[in-house]
Amino acid sequence: MIAGVRVRRPDLLSEPAGAFARGMAGAEIDQVGRRGKNVVWFCSPDTVLVINLGMTGRLLFHPRGDPAPLPIHTGVTFDLAGGDAAVYSDVRRFGRLRRFSGRSWRRWSRTLGLEPLGRSFTARRLAAELARSRSPIRSWLLDQRRVAGIGNIYANEALFLAGIHPALPARAIPAAKVAPLHRAMRRVLRAAIAACGTTLRDYRDPAGLEGSFGPRLVIYGREGQPCVKCPGVVLRTVISNRSAFHCPHCQPPPQ
């Protein structure tokens, strides 16, 4: 049970700190889940807390009596009955904590796209969605309303595995490339999850450990290095203000 809430960084919340703290106090955390890149606490009575970690957010468990101080960048502390605490810490404060009722949570969840590892995300479905957009495919993959849960690293990795240039408009992807993209998205996510994620710099799991997928990236962050599949050299470009990486031979440019 959440006995009390301390808010040190109100800008992490989508509502005034007082309302948030009052709304969460007394709630029982029944189940912890995930939707896209969001951690979701399903609580009773009728409360759903959605936590987006942004770039540097961390959710940490602080056991009762732990002499270690709270992290420097602690933004919100959930004091649990019994003396333990759950701590949300975030250096850059790009993360967000949003409180919903069950009803408003379901409405919000519908604004997100399919789960790429879910059963309903099929190659056929992907083809239909791609056909509706002119966005560069790298931007398309990052848009959480299309597919929920892919970020810049895994978008780039999946496009390389599928042999698709990141700037290619979604609807211009050849039919023969859709199934490979579908497969690549799922393969990359599964492998990264199995490796506990990718630590470029900041990412740590709740136990404070680094993910081990970083050394297994084949395209992301490898500008100037040889392609792992051909004699080409990896290029870095910028699409919508974010880095994109590709091999000019394995991922031929549009036109």
Added chain:
DNA sequence: CGTGCCCCCTGTCAGC
């Protein structure tokens, strides 16, 4: 409505 761009914020690193 779909799309693209800017911005939020702090820390780190390369280059001078």
Added chain:
DNA sequence: TGCTGACAGGGGGCAC
């Protein structure tokens, strides 16, 4: 050393 600018795994808001 110290300064400056570029860059970082995300996503909301706004203009067109």
